Amino acid sequence: MELSKDAHSHHISQQFNSELEQLKNHLLEMGGLVERQVGDAINSLVNADSELAVNVRATDKKINQMEMNIDEECTRIIARRQPAASDLRLVITASKIISDLERIGDESAKVARQAIKLCEEGESPRGYVEIRHIGGRVQAMTRNALTAFARLDAEAALAVAREDKNVDMEYESAMREMVTYMMEDPRSIKRVMNVIWSLRALERIGDHARNIAEGVIYLVKGKDVRHLSLDEMQREVQGS
Protein backbone atom coordinates (compact mmCIF):
# COMPACT_ATOMS: atom_id res chain seq x y z
CA MET A 1 0.00 0.00 0.00
CA GLU A 2 2.76 2.40 1.02
CA LEU A 3 4.68 1.50 -2.12
CA SER A 4 1.73 2.08 -4.40
CA LYS A 5 1.17 5.51 -2.80
CA ASP A 6 4.79 6.39 -3.50
CA ALA A 7 4.44 5.20 -7.04
CA HIS A 8 1.32 7.33 -7.32
CA SER A 9 2.99 10.49 -6.03
CA HIS A 10 6.01 9.77 -8.21
CA HIS A 11 3.66 9.59 -11.17
CA ILE A 12 2.04 12.90 -10.17
CA SER A 13 5.37 14.64 -9.85
CA GLN A 14 6.50 13.29 -13.22
CA GLN A 15 3.32 14.64 -14.77
CA PHE A 16 3.90 17.98 -13.05
CA ASN A 17 7.45 18.19 -14.36
CA SER A 18 6.32 17.45 -17.87
CA GLU A 19 3.67 20.17 -17.54
CA LEU A 20 6.36 22.66 -16.56
CA GLU A 21 8.54 21.53 -19.47
CA GLN A 22 5.60 21.98 -21.79
CA LEU A 23 4.97 25.47 -20.44
CA LYS A 24 8.60 26.40 -21.12
CA ASN A 25 8.37 25.00 -24.63
CA HIS A 26 5.18 26.90 -25.39
CA LEU A 27 6.81 30.10 -24.17
CA LEU A 28 9.90 29.53 -26.32
CA GLU A 29 7.76 28.69 -29.33
CA MET A 30 5.85 31.95 -28.90
CA GLY A 31 9.20 33.70 -28.38
CA GLY A 32 10.60 32.31 -31.61
CA LEU A 33 7.62 33.56 -33.54
CA VAL A 34 7.80 37.00 -31.90
CA GLU A 35 11.50 37.30 -32.66
CA ARG A 36 10.79 36.52 -36.32
CA GLN A 37 8.06 39.19 -36.29
CA VAL A 38 10.60 41.82 -35.20
CA GLY A 39 12.86 40.92 -38.11
CA ASP A 40 10.03 40.78 -40.64
CA ALA A 41 8.68 44.15 -39.48
CA ILE A 42 12.07 45.79 -39.93
CA ASN A 43 12.52 44.23 -43.37
CA SER A 44 9.05 45.25 -44.47
CA LEU A 45 9.93 48.83 -43.65
CA VAL A 46 13.45 49.15 -45.04
CA ASN A 47 12.57 47.16 -48.19
CA ALA A 48 9.18 48.88 -48.64
CA ASP A 49 7.62 45.42 -48.76
CA SER A 50 3.95 46.01 -48.03
CA GLU A 51 3.03 42.35 -48.53
CA LEU A 52 5.41 41.33 -45.75
CA ALA A 53 4.01 44.13 -43.57
CA VAL A 54 0.45 42.85 -44.06
CA ASN A 55 1.73 39.42 -43.12
CA VAL A 56 3.26 40.71 -39.87
CA ARG A 57 -0.02 42.30 -38.90
CA ALA A 58 -1.90 39.05 -39.57
CA THR A 59 0.57 36.98 -37.55
CA ASP A 60 0.14 39.34 -34.61
CA LYS A 61 -3.35 37.92 -34.06
CA LYS A 62 -1.83 34.46 -33.73
CA ILE A 63 0.58 35.77 -31.10
CA ASN A 64 -2.26 37.32 -29.11
CA GLN A 65 -3.97 33.94 -29.10
CA MET A 66 -0.78 32.21 -27.96
CA GLU A 67 -0.51 34.61 -25.04
CA MET A 68 -4.06 33.88 -23.91
CA ASN A 69 -3.52 30.12 -24.21
CA ILE A 70 -0.27 30.12 -22.25
CA ASP A 71 -1.77 32.42 -19.64
CA GLU A 72 -4.58 29.94 -19.15
CA GLU A 73 -2.02 27.15 -18.92
CA CYS A 74 -0.24 29.06 -16.11
CA THR A 75 -3.45 29.57 -14.14
CA ARG A 76 -4.38 25.90 -14.59
CA ILE A 77 -1.00 24.73 -13.32
CA ILE A 78 -1.21 26.96 -10.24
CA ALA A 79 -4.77 25.88 -9.49
CA ARG A 80 -4.21 22.13 -9.96
CA ARG A 81 -0.62 21.63 -8.85
CA GLN A 82 -0.27 24.30 -6.20
CA PRO A 83 3.42 24.67 -6.96
CA ALA A 84 5.77 26.01 -4.29
CA ALA A 85 9.04 27.94 -4.25
CA SER A 86 10.99 27.76 -7.49
CA ASP A 87 8.20 26.04 -9.46
CA LEU A 88 5.77 28.80 -8.52
CA ARG A 89 8.39 31.36 -9.46
CA LEU A 90 8.73 29.72 -12.86
CA VAL A 91 5.00 29.83 -13.57
CA ILE A 92 4.58 33.41 -12.39
CA THR A 93 7.63 34.59 -14.34
CA ALA A 94 6.45 32.75 -17.45
CA SER A 95 3.13 34.56 -17.23
CA LYS A 96 4.94 37.91 -17.08
CA ILE A 97 7.33 37.04 -19.90
CA ILE A 98 4.55 36.13 -22.32
CA SER A 99 2.93 39.48 -21.62
CA ASP A 100 6.18 41.19 -22.69
CA LEU A 101 6.39 38.92 -25.73
CA GLU A 102 2.88 39.90 -26.71
CA ARG A 103 3.84 43.56 -26.46
CA ILE A 104 6.94 43.00 -28.58
CA GLY A 105 4.53 41.52 -31.11
CA ASP A 106 2.34 44.64 -30.83
CA GLU A 107 5.29 46.95 -31.39
CA SER A 108 6.36 44.90 -34.42
CA ALA A 109 2.86 45.29 -35.81
CA LYS A 110 3.19 49.05 -35.29
CA VAL A 111 6.41 49.09 -37.32
CA ALA A 112 4.62 47.10 -40.04
CA ARG A 113 1.83 49.67 -39.97
CA GLN A 114 4.33 52.47 -40.58
CA ALA A 115 5.84 50.37 -43.39
CA ILE A 116 2.44 50.24 -45.09
CA LYS A 117 2.04 54.00 -44.71
CA LEU A 118 5.49 54.62 -46.17
CA CYS A 119 4.65 52.40 -49.13
CA GLU A 120 1.62 54.63 -49.75
CA GLU A 121 3.14 58.04 -49.01
CA GLY A 122 6.54 57.45 -50.61
CA GLU A 123 9.65 56.39 -48.77
CA SER A 124 11.25 58.54 -46.14
CA PRO A 125 14.40 60.36 -47.27
CA ARG A 126 16.16 59.32 -44.05
CA GLY A 127 16.20 57.05 -41.05
CA TYR A 128 16.44 53.61 -42.65
CA VAL A 129 20.05 53.14 -41.55
CA GLU A 130 19.00 53.84 -37.96
CA ILE A 131 15.97 51.54 -38.26
CA ARG A 132 18.12 48.71 -39.53
CA HIS A 133 20.78 49.29 -36.90
CA ILE A 134 18.61 49.72 -33.82
CA GLY A 135 16.22 47.07 -35.17
CA GLY A 136 19.01 44.53 -35.45
CA ARG A 137 20.05 45.24 -31.89
CA VAL A 138 16.63 44.87 -30.31
CA GLN A 139 15.95 41.73 -32.31
CA ALA A 140 19.19 40.26 -30.92
CA MET A 141 18.16 41.40 -27.42
CA THR A 142 14.86 39.54 -27.79
CA ARG A 143 16.65 36.40 -28.96
CA ASN A 144 19.28 36.61 -26.19
CA ALA A 145 16.66 37.18 -23.49
CA LEU A 146 14.83 34.04 -24.63
CA THR A 147 18.06 32.02 -24.74
CA ALA A 148 18.87 33.25 -21.22
CA PHE A 149 15.43 31.99 -20.16
CA ALA A 150 15.93 28.61 -21.82
CA ARG A 151 19.32 28.16 -20.15
CA LEU A 152 18.48 29.91 -16.87
CA ASP A 153 21.54 32.07 -17.51
CA ALA A 154 21.51 35.18 -15.28
CA GLU A 155 24.78 36.52 -16.72
CA ALA A 156 23.36 36.48 -20.23
CA ALA A 157 20.22 38.19 -18.92
CA LEU A 158 22.36 40.89 -17.34
CA ALA A 159 24.05 41.47 -20.70
CA VAL A 160 20.61 42.08 -22.27
CA ALA A 161 19.79 44.69 -19.63
CA ARG A 162 23.12 46.36 -20.29
CA GLU A 163 22.48 46.40 -24.03
CA ASP A 164 19.15 48.17 -23.44
CA LYS A 165 21.05 51.16 -22.08
CA ASN A 166 23.09 51.36 -25.30
CA VAL A 167 19.98 51.08 -27.42
CA ASP A 168 18.35 53.91 -25.47
CA MET A 169 21.32 56.14 -26.17
CA GLU A 170 21.32 55.32 -29.87
CA TYR A 171 17.60 55.92 -29.97
CA GLU A 172 17.97 59.38 -28.42
CA SER A 173 20.66 60.28 -30.92
CA ALA A 174 18.64 58.98 -33.89
CA MET A 175 15.66 60.96 -32.66
CA ARG A 176 17.63 64.20 -32.51
CA GLU A 177 18.80 63.54 -36.05
CA MET A 178 15.24 63.01 -37.29
CA VAL A 179 14.11 66.30 -35.70
CA THR A 180 17.02 68.15 -37.32
CA TYR A 181 16.10 66.59 -40.62
CA MET A 182 12.48 67.67 -40.37
CA MET A 183 13.61 71.21 -39.65
CA GLU A 184 15.87 71.21 -42.71
CA ASP A 185 13.25 69.76 -45.01
CA PRO A 186 9.71 70.43 -43.76
CA ARG A 187 8.19 68.71 -46.81
CA SER A 188 9.52 65.44 -45.43
CA ILE A 189 7.89 65.82 -42.00
CA LYS A 190 5.07 63.36 -42.57
CA ARG A 191 7.31 60.61 -43.85
CA VAL A 192 10.00 61.21 -41.23
CA MET A 193 7.27 60.97 -38.57
CA ASN A 194 6.55 57.43 -39.82
CA VAL A 195 10.22 56.61 -39.23
CA ILE A 196 10.06 58.26 -35.81
CA TRP A 197 7.12 56.07 -34.77
CA SER A 198 9.02 53.02 -36.00
CA LEU A 199 12.13 53.96 -34.03
CA ARG A 200 9.96 54.47 -30.98
CA ALA A 201 8.41 51.01 -31.40
CA LEU A 202 11.87 49.45 -31.70
CA GLU A 203 13.04 51.23 -28.58
CA ARG A 204 10.03 49.80 -26.73
CA ILE A 205 10.94 46.32 -27.96
CA GLY A 206 14.31 46.81 -26.26
CA ASP A 207 12.50 47.72 -23.01
CA HIS A 208 10.39 44.56 -23.17
CA ALA A 209 13.45 42.40 -23.89
CA ARG A 210 15.01 43.95 -20.80
CA ASN A 211 11.88 43.11 -18.79
CA ILE A 212 12.19 39.49 -19.92
CA ALA A 213 15.85 39.48 -18.89
CA GLU A 214 14.90 40.84 -15.46
CA GLY A 215 12.39 38.01 -15.18
CA VAL A 216 15.16 35.50 -15.89
CA ILE A 217 17.30 37.01 -13.13
CA TYR A 218 14.36 36.75 -10.73
CA LEU A 219 13.94 33.13 -11.74
CA VAL A 220 17.59 32.24 -11.22
CA LYS A 221 18.43 34.45 -8.24
CA GLY A 222 15.04 34.78 -6.57
CA LYS A 223 15.56 38.53 -6.45
CA ASP A 224 13.34 41.21 -7.99
CA VAL A 225 15.82 43.45 -9.86
CA ARG A 226 13.32 45.72 -11.61
CA HIS A 227 14.13 49.41 -11.20
CA LEU A 228 17.68 48.68 -10.03
CA SER A 229 20.63 50.43 -11.66
CA LEU A 230 22.84 48.24 -13.85
CA ASP A 231 25.56 48.22 -11.18
CA GLU A 232 23.12 47.12 -8.50
CA MET A 233 21.77 44.48 -10.85
CA GLN A 234 25.26 43.20 -11.54
CA ARG A 235 25.90 42.83 -7.81
CA GLU A 236 22.74 40.78 -7.45
CA VAL A 237 23.70 38.51 -10.34
CA GLN A 238 27.35 38.03 -9.48
CA GLY A 239 27.24 38.30 -5.70
CA SER A 240 26.61 35.33 -3.41
Place this chain on the structure above:
Amino acid sequence: MELSKDAHSHHISQQFNSELEQLKNHLLEMGGLVERQVGDAINSLVNADSELAVNVRATDKKINQMEMNIDEECTRIIARRQPAASDLRLVITASKIISDLERIGDESAKVARQAIKLCEEGESPRGYVEIRHIGGRVQAMTRNALTAFARLDAEAALAVAREDKNVDMEYESAMREMVTYMMEDPRSIKRVMNVIWSLRALERIGDHARNIAEGVIYLVKGKDVRHLSLDEMQREVQGS
Protein backbone atom coordinates in the same frame (compact mmCIF):
# COMPACT_ATOMS: atom_id res chain seq x y z
CA MET B 1 -11.39 17.65 18.46
CA GLU B 2 -13.54 17.96 15.38
CA LEU B 3 -14.93 21.24 16.61
CA SER B 4 -11.54 22.69 17.37
CA LYS B 5 -10.38 21.71 13.90
CA ASP B 6 -13.37 23.54 12.45
CA ALA B 7 -12.59 26.55 14.55
CA HIS B 8 -9.03 26.35 13.37
CA SER B 9 -9.94 26.20 9.68
CA HIS B 10 -12.48 28.97 10.23
CA HIS B 11 -9.69 31.05 11.70
CA ILE B 12 -7.44 30.27 8.70
CA SER B 13 -10.13 31.24 6.22
CA GLN B 14 -10.80 34.47 8.11
CA GLN B 15 -7.12 35.28 7.95
CA PHE B 16 -7.11 34.44 4.26
CA ASN B 17 -10.06 36.71 3.58
CA SER B 18 -8.44 39.56 5.41
CA GLU B 19 -5.27 39.01 3.36
CA LEU B 20 -7.30 39.28 0.17
CA GLU B 21 -9.00 42.43 1.47
CA GLN B 22 -5.61 43.89 2.28
CA LEU B 23 -4.34 43.06 -1.19
CA LYS B 24 -7.31 44.90 -2.72
CA ASN B 25 -6.70 47.88 -0.47
CA HIS B 26 -3.03 48.06 -1.37
CA LEU B 27 -3.92 47.93 -5.04
CA LEU B 28 -6.48 50.72 -4.66
CA GLU B 29 -4.06 52.81 -2.65
CA MET B 30 -1.44 52.46 -5.41
CA GLY B 31 -4.18 53.23 -7.94
CA GLY B 32 -5.17 56.42 -6.14
CA LEU B 33 -1.59 57.62 -6.17
CA VAL B 34 -1.17 56.75 -9.86
CA GLU B 35 -4.36 58.56 -10.79
CA ARG B 36 -3.08 61.67 -9.00
CA GLN B 37 0.19 61.36 -10.90
CA VAL B 38 -1.68 61.51 -14.22
CA GLY B 39 -3.39 64.74 -13.16
CA ASP B 40 -0.21 66.29 -11.78
CA ALA B 41 1.73 65.43 -14.92
CA ILE B 42 -0.87 67.10 -17.14
CA ASN B 43 -0.95 70.18 -14.92
CA SER B 44 2.83 70.43 -14.82
CA LEU B 45 2.81 70.54 -18.60
CA VAL B 46 -0.05 72.90 -19.35
CA ASN B 47 0.91 75.27 -16.51
CA ALA B 48 4.66 75.06 -17.23
CA ASP B 49 5.16 74.11 -13.59
CA SER B 50 8.59 72.49 -13.49
CA GLU B 51 8.51 72.05 -9.72
CA LEU B 52 5.39 69.91 -9.99
CA ALA B 53 7.00 67.97 -12.84
CA VAL B 54 10.06 67.18 -10.72
CA ASN B 55 7.69 66.05 -8.01
CA VAL B 56 5.90 63.66 -10.37
CA ARG B 57 9.19 62.10 -11.36
CA ALA B 58 10.19 61.61 -7.72
CA THR B 59 6.85 60.03 -6.82
CA ASP B 60 7.25 57.57 -9.68
CA LYS B 61 9.97 55.79 -7.68
CA LYS B 62 7.51 55.30 -4.86
CA ILE B 63 5.04 53.74 -7.28
CA ASN B 64 7.69 51.34 -8.60
CA GLN B 65 8.33 50.23 -5.04
CA MET B 66 4.62 49.75 -4.39
CA GLU B 67 4.38 47.51 -7.44
CA MET B 68 7.23 45.32 -6.24
CA ASN B 69 5.75 45.06 -2.75
CA ILE B 70 2.27 44.14 -3.95
CA ASP B 71 3.73 41.67 -6.43
CA GLU B 72 5.54 39.96 -3.58
CA GLU B 73 2.31 39.97 -1.59
CA CYS B 74 0.56 38.17 -4.48
CA THR B 75 3.25 35.50 -4.73
CA ARG B 76 3.19 34.99 -0.95
CA ILE B 77 -0.58 34.54 -0.91
CA ILE B 78 -0.44 31.98 -3.74
CA ALA B 79 2.41 30.07 -2.09
CA ARG B 80 0.94 29.99 1.40
CA ARG B 81 -2.81 29.87 0.80
CA GLN B 82 -2.95 27.97 -2.47
CA PRO B 83 -6.14 29.77 -3.44
CA ALA B 84 -8.53 28.15 -5.88
CA ALA B 85 -11.05 29.37 -8.43
CA SER B 86 -12.20 32.95 -7.93
CA ASP B 87 -9.66 33.72 -5.18
CA LEU B 88 -6.81 32.65 -7.44
CA ARG B 89 -8.34 34.74 -10.22
CA LEU B 90 -8.35 37.75 -7.92
CA VAL B 91 -4.70 37.39 -6.99
CA ILE B 92 -3.53 36.81 -10.58
CA THR B 93 -5.62 39.70 -11.89
CA ALA B 94 -4.35 41.99 -9.13
CA SER B 95 -0.78 41.18 -10.13
CA LYS B 96 -1.55 42.13 -13.73
CA ILE B 97 -3.40 45.31 -12.76
CA ILE B 98 -0.52 46.65 -10.67
CA SER B 99 1.78 46.14 -13.64
CA ASP B 100 -0.54 48.36 -15.72
CA LEU B 101 -0.69 50.88 -12.88
CA GLU B 102 3.10 50.99 -12.77
CA ARG B 103 3.16 51.68 -16.50
CA ILE B 104 0.59 54.46 -16.14
CA GLY B 105 2.98 55.90 -13.57
CA ASP B 106 5.84 55.59 -16.08
CA GLU B 107 3.86 57.36 -18.79
CA SER B 108 2.97 60.15 -16.35
CA ALA B 109 6.66 60.54 -15.58
CA LYS B 110 7.29 60.83 -19.33
CA VAL B 111 4.76 63.65 -19.60
CA ALA B 112 6.47 65.35 -16.65
CA ARG B 113 9.80 64.97 -18.46
CA GLN B 114 8.38 66.75 -21.51
CA ALA B 115 7.02 69.45 -19.19
CA ILE B 116 10.52 70.08 -17.87
CA LYS B 117 11.89 70.29 -21.41
CA LEU B 118 9.16 72.73 -22.43
CA CYS B 119 9.98 74.89 -19.41
CA GLU B 120 13.56 75.05 -20.66
CA GLU B 121 12.96 75.38 -24.40
CA GLY B 122 9.98 77.73 -24.24
CA GLU B 123 6.36 76.68 -24.39
CA SER B 124 4.89 75.03 -27.42
CA PRO B 125 2.74 77.29 -29.57
CA ARG B 126 0.09 74.57 -29.78
CA GLY B 127 -1.27 71.35 -28.40
CA TYR B 128 -2.12 72.30 -24.82
CA VAL B 129 -5.84 72.19 -25.45
CA GLU B 130 -5.47 68.65 -26.76
CA ILE B 131 -3.24 67.64 -23.83
CA ARG B 132 -5.77 68.95 -21.36
CA HIS B 133 -8.68 67.33 -23.14
CA ILE B 134 -7.22 63.87 -23.81
CA GLY B 135 -5.43 64.00 -20.45
CA GLY B 136 -8.70 64.59 -18.62
CA ARG B 137 -10.28 61.66 -20.40
CA VAL B 138 -7.53 59.14 -19.67
CA GLN B 139 -7.34 60.28 -16.06
CA ALA B 140 -11.09 59.61 -15.75
CA MET B 141 -10.59 56.23 -17.45
CA THR B 142 -7.95 55.32 -14.87
CA ARG B 143 -10.25 56.35 -12.03
CA ASN B 144 -13.25 54.52 -13.50
CA ALA B 145 -11.27 51.33 -14.11
CA LEU B 146 -10.18 51.33 -10.46
CA THR B 147 -13.73 51.98 -9.26
CA ALA B 148 -14.92 49.11 -11.46
CA PHE B 149 -12.32 46.91 -9.76
CA ALA B 150 -13.37 48.01 -6.28
CA ARG B 151 -17.03 47.32 -7.04
CA LEU B 152 -16.47 44.30 -9.31
CA ASP B 153 -18.59 46.15 -11.86
CA ALA B 154 -18.19 44.59 -15.32
CA GLU B 155 -20.53 47.11 -16.97
CA ALA B 156 -18.44 50.02 -15.75
CA ALA B 157 -15.32 48.22 -16.98
CA LEU B 158 -16.91 47.81 -20.40
CA ALA B 159 -17.57 51.56 -20.50
CA VAL B 160 -13.84 52.18 -19.91
CA ALA B 161 -12.93 49.92 -22.84
CA ARG B 162 -15.42 51.80 -25.00
CA GLU B 163 -13.97 55.14 -23.96
CA ASP B 164 -10.49 53.97 -25.02
CA LYS B 165 -11.73 53.76 -28.59
CA ASN B 166 -12.85 57.41 -28.45
CA VAL B 167 -9.55 58.49 -26.97
CA ASP B 168 -7.67 56.70 -29.76
CA MET B 169 -9.68 58.61 -32.35
CA GLU B 170 -9.06 61.93 -30.65
CA TYR B 171 -5.40 61.09 -30.36
CA GLU B 172 -5.13 60.36 -34.10
CA SER B 173 -6.81 63.63 -34.93
CA ALA B 174 -4.63 65.63 -32.52
CA MET B 175 -1.57 63.99 -34.02
CA ARG B 176 -2.55 64.99 -37.56
CA GLU B 177 -3.02 68.53 -36.32
CA MET B 178 0.43 68.60 -34.73
CA VAL B 179 2.04 67.38 -37.97
CA THR B 180 0.23 70.06 -39.95
CA TYR B 181 1.39 72.65 -37.49
CA MET B 182 5.03 71.58 -37.73
CA MET B 183 4.80 71.84 -41.51
CA GLU B 184 3.38 75.36 -41.27
CA ASP B 185 5.94 76.54 -38.74
CA PRO B 186 9.16 74.49 -38.86
CA ARG B 187 10.75 76.63 -36.15
CA SER B 188 8.28 75.12 -33.71
CA ILE B 189 9.15 71.48 -34.54
CA LYS B 190 11.21 70.78 -31.44
CA ARG B 191 8.62 72.14 -29.05
CA VAL B 192 5.70 70.52 -30.86
CA MET B 193 7.59 67.21 -30.68
CA ASN B 194 7.53 67.54 -26.88
CA VAL B 195 3.76 67.88 -27.07
CA ILE B 196 3.59 64.90 -29.46
CA TRP B 197 5.48 62.70 -26.97
CA SER B 198 3.15 63.85 -24.23
CA LEU B 199 0.07 63.03 -26.28
CA ARG B 200 1.54 59.63 -27.03
CA ALA B 201 2.11 58.97 -23.33
CA LEU B 202 -1.49 59.94 -22.57
CA GLU B 203 -2.79 57.65 -25.29
CA ARG B 204 -0.78 54.80 -23.72
CA ILE B 205 -2.35 55.59 -20.34
CA GLY B 206 -5.73 55.03 -21.97
CA ASP B 207 -4.51 51.63 -23.22
CA HIS B 208 -3.40 50.62 -19.74
CA ALA B 209 -6.69 51.75 -18.20
CA ARG B 210 -8.41 49.57 -20.78
CA ASN B 211 -6.18 46.62 -19.78
CA ILE B 212 -7.24 47.13 -16.16
CA ALA B 213 -10.88 47.19 -17.23
CA GLU B 214 -10.39 43.93 -19.14
CA GLY B 215 -8.90 42.45 -15.97
CA VAL B 216 -12.03 43.45 -14.07
CA ILE B 217 -14.22 41.72 -16.66
CA TYR B 218 -12.08 38.59 -16.33
CA LEU B 219 -12.49 38.78 -12.58
CA VAL B 220 -16.26 39.13 -12.69
CA LYS B 221 -17.09 36.97 -15.69
CA GLY B 222 -14.19 34.50 -15.65
CA LYS B 223 -13.67 35.21 -19.32
CA ASP B 224 -10.51 36.52 -20.98
CA VAL B 225 -11.75 39.39 -23.18
CA ARG B 226 -8.41 40.75 -24.34
CA HIS B 227 -8.22 41.25 -28.09
CA LEU B 228 -12.00 41.01 -28.50
CA SER B 229 -13.89 43.68 -30.40
CA LEU B 230 -16.08 45.97 -28.30
CA ASP B 231 -19.21 44.22 -29.56
CA GLU B 232 -17.87 40.81 -28.61
CA MET B 233 -16.83 42.16 -25.24
CA GLN B 234 -20.29 43.57 -24.65
CA ARG B 235 -21.83 40.17 -25.39
CA GLU B 236 -19.52 38.57 -22.82
CA VAL B 237 -20.42 41.16 -20.19
CA GLN B 238 -24.16 41.30 -20.76
CA GLY B 239 -24.82 37.76 -21.96
CA SER B 240 -25.53 34.76 -19.72
